[in-house]
Amino acid sequence: MSSNDKTTDTLSTQDARMGQGADDRFNSPLREAFGSTPFILTKFDKFMNWVRGSSMFMLQFGIACCSIEMIHTYAIKHDLDRFGAGVPRSSPRQADVMIVPGTIVSKFAPRMKRVYDQMPEPKFVVGMGSCTISGGPFQEGYNVIKGAEEVIPVDIHVPGCPPRPEALIYGVAKLQERVANGESAPVTVKPYEMEQFGDLEQDEIVQKLADQIDEDDLVMRYNWTDSP
Amino acid sequence: MSLEEPRDAKPEIGVTDDGLDYDALAALLGDTLLDREDHVTTEGFVVRPDDVQDALRTLKQEAGFDHCSCVTAQEYQDRYESIYHLKKYDDPTHELSVVVPTSRDDPVSQSANDVYRTADWHEREAYDLVGIEYEDHPDMRRILLPETWQGHPLGRDYDQTQPQVVTLREHANPLQEDHMADDTDTMFINVGPHHPATHGVLHLKTVLDGEQVADVEPDIGYLHRCEEQLCQQCTYRHQIMPYPDRWDYTANLINEWSYARAAETLADIDVPEYAQVLRTMSAELSRMAGHFLALGTFALDVYGEFTAIFQYAFRDREIAQDILEDLTGQRMMHNYFRLGGVVWDLPNPREEFFEKTRDFLDDLPAKLDEYHDMITSNEIFQVRCVNTGVLEPDVAKEYGATGPVARGSGIDYDLRRDDPYGYYPELDWDVVTEDGCDNYARVLVRMQEVEESAKIVEQCLDLLEDWPEDERTLQSNVPRTIKPEPDTEIYSAIENAKGELGIYIRSDGTDKPARFKIRSPSFSNLQALPEMSNGEYVADLIATLGSLDIILGEVDR
Ligand code: SF4
Numbered sequence: 001m002s003s004n005d006k007t008t009d010t011l012s013t014q015d016a017r018m019g020q021g022a023d024d025r026f027n028s029p030l031r032e033a034f035g036s037t038p039f040i041l042t043k044f045d046k047f048m049n050w051v052r053g054s055s056m057f058m059l060q061f062g063i064a065c066c067s068i069e070m071i072h073t074y075a076i077k078h079d080l081d082r083f084g085a086g087v088p089r090s091s092p093r094q095a096d097v098m099i100v101p102g103t104i105v106s107k108f109a110p111r112m113k114r115v116y117d118q119m120p121e122p123k124f125v126v127g128m129g130s131c132t133i134s135g136g137p138f139q140e141g142y143n144v145i146k147g148a149e150e151v152i153p154v155d156i157h158v159p160g161c162p163p164r165p166e167a168l169i170y171g172v173a174k175l176q177e178r179v180a181n182g183e184s185a186p187v188t189v190k191p192y193e194m195e196q197f198g199d200l201e202q203d204e205i206v207q208k209l210a211d212q213i214d215e216d217d218l219v220m221r222y223n224w225t226d227s228p
Numbered sequence: 229m230s231l232e233e234p235r236d237a238k239p240e241i242g243v244t245d246d247g248l249d250y251d252a253l254a255a256l257l258g259d260t261l262l263d264r265e266d267h268v269t270t271e272g273f274v275v276r277p278d279d280v281q282d283a284l285r286t287l288k289q290e291a292g293f294d295h296c297s298c299v300t301a302q303e304y305q306d307r308y309e310s311i312y313h314l315k316k317y318d319d320p321t322h323e324l325s326v327v328v329p330t331s332r333d334d335p336v337s338q339s340a341n342d343v344y345r346t347a348d349w350h351e352r353e354a355y356d357l358v359g360i361e362y363e364d365h366p367d368m369r370r371i372l373l374p375e376t377w378q379g380h381p382l383g384r385d386y387d388q389t390q391p392q393v394v395t396l397r398e399h400a401n402p403l404q405e406d407h408m409a410d411d412t413d414t415m416f417i418n419v420g421p422h423h424p425a426t427h428g429v430l431h432l433k434t435v436l437d438g439e440q441v442a443d444v445e446p447d448i449g450y451l452h453r454c455e456e457q458l459c460q461q462c463t464y465r466h467q468i469m470p471y472p473d474r475w476d477y478t479a480n481l482i483n484e485w486s487y488a489r490a491a492e493t494l495a496d497i498d499v500p501e502y503a504q505v506l507r508t509m510s511a512e513l514s515r516m517a518g519h520f521l522a523l524g525t526f527a528l529d530v531y532g533e534f535t536a537i538f539q540y541a542f543r544d545r546e547i548a549q550d551i552l553e554d555l556t557g558q559r560m561m562h563n564y565f566r567l568g569g570v571v572w573d574l575p576n577p578r579e580e581f582f583e584k585t586r587d588f589l590d591d592l593p594a595k596l597d598e599y600h601d602m603i604t605s606n607e608i609f610q611v612r613c614v615n616t617g618v619l620e621p622d623v624a625k626e627y628g629a630t631g632p633v634a635r636g637s638g639i640d641y642d643l644r645r646d647d648p649y650g651y652y653p654e655l656d657w658d659v660v661t662e663d664g665c666d667n668y669a670r671v672l673v674r675m676q677e678v679e680e681s682a683k684i685v686e687q688c689l690d691l692l693e694d695w696p697e698d699e700r701t702l703q704s705n706v707p708r709t710i711k712p713e714p715d716t717e718i719y720s721a722i723e724n725a726k727g728e729l730g731i732y733i734r735s736d737g738t739d740k741p742a743r744f745k746i747r748s749p750s751f752s753n754l755q756a757l758p759e760m761s762n763g764e765y766v767a768d769l770i771a772t773l774g775s776l777d778i779i780l781g782e783v784d785r
Pocket of ligand 1: 066102
């Protein structure tokens, strides 16, 4: 036993922590950075936020012209993966960030809401392009939702028509920063909710549609005049 | 089509050496013809709503109008009107419009679906947006707007502020629909509207019998952005031009030409030659960018592969976009064309631009070889593509298919050559066709078209380099506001990356069009999807959809 005691005396704390049988290959830079402290102290929340921000799974979600620039952001040259956010998932259930790349029209909005609802919490949304801010060049169209925020909450808006890939990367990086800091998007006004048809206020149009739509069908009602 | 044989034997009625003899055509229609109108590039034959089928059938069978390019519907103060824009696949300069007026109180007209299969969707769109109903139509319901929509938005008394209710019925309980029903052995699945293989927001209602597709019905309208309405609200001179970039958003710049061509013909505006060369060059670069994307995403569909081919294709598209950015200042939404020319010249120093573009072209043959190694000569790829998604030429014509889809079925139809515009007639290039009629043929056509585009760009570069400095006119003199004569109508088309992109404009004497109708190639091409996939495996359905290379921005407009 005495010989063992002696070894402990001469070993550095770091080596002692490695234990016997482990060689230098296990000595990662991270380990060196922690130096002699074998433990890190942090808040669990903080750690989780850091993890969340550093490894984001994006939803593979193409709508309109902006999605072409979004693909460019994933692809060669811009390579969003460098920033720990480049794994597009086809299923919303595996994703935690949704980039909304394009114009949202009346027929698509309920579907987008459904896809958003299918994503597990915590989830974040990056609105890409003018269309997701206000309807963009199509704002005056009879069928166009005036921005993604009418339907789902948006954390980051990236303006442009379309935004350059660099701009989208900047937006995603900003989101990561916010997530790592534990900030979330402000609660936004959402005039368009999904409701059951039977719960709608009984006005002229609802009565007209009564024989076409079942009471418990999910519907979205657009009051265009209330749109911003 | 057995009808085609006699056509070869005797000359078609109305064909003369210098174009069409409309009098002979009018004589052919006899009593069915009510009136004749003058449209800018053609004549309009007015027929009664209950004579539509007879008139169209006669024109198709005896005068050879086998291509129903587009159906435009519009509402006047006192009547509704449907216009069938007819052409010939053999010679698209032979055009004829058949105009069908219907009363405002009872807008019912005979459907042309029995004569031209493509009329099906076009008439549904006319019903949806304008409100004309078509008798004998197999499936008269809305196509772009949700089924519960109230009113017809391009009609005269539509109130845009009225509330609307849209349902989420189709997807309300996906699991229930996913399971087989008890009394049948088929299964219903929804592909889309959010699905990685649909290239955007398309919804395919698919019925499967085992692995095979028993029935597929494309459900579109998830990206209907009211482009026609917006163009009607904009002035001719500058405001409309940004919109075409957003129709086919993978090969943006070419679309601008469709509007430029229509408006320039309508208002009688000349384009200087130098600008024509610039237009031709930039359009072809843009076509290349579009075809690269088509290739990359198709590989993604067929191999499910995100690493090699997809990235290679995007590498090359990125270069083409870079060059276009140097030229126009934007990566995608170029807004480069102006009525009467283009907005600016090549960037300074010109040599640098030439060098960069030449480098791109020089590298291209080696890259295309690489693509052929990786894609077309790959056995897995061939197994997936050869003899799947077959589209016979006569079916393609029935559906008004154009572009690489038609050329992959051996139809030698390319408006750049057949209805010349720009600088194309002066240059040396070929129209690519393949006889395979399958997914493989369509991919080959696109890859060879990239080579042809490269040839065109190369020649344009030579021309631009040698162009004398004092003759570089970018724009002709165009009045500040353009007000074409009231009630002039024009339909004209160009060849974009997907096919025939046509524009119909009717003026009413103001500086904005009274009716602006877009004929998009993807809309017609997509319509042929059920013909190509019924009876095939579901995996081939995805491959077929990919090889059609539809862009939803253009399908839904
Ligand atoms: S912002 Fe512009 S580029 Fe993006 S989807 Fe809207 S119109 Fe297209």
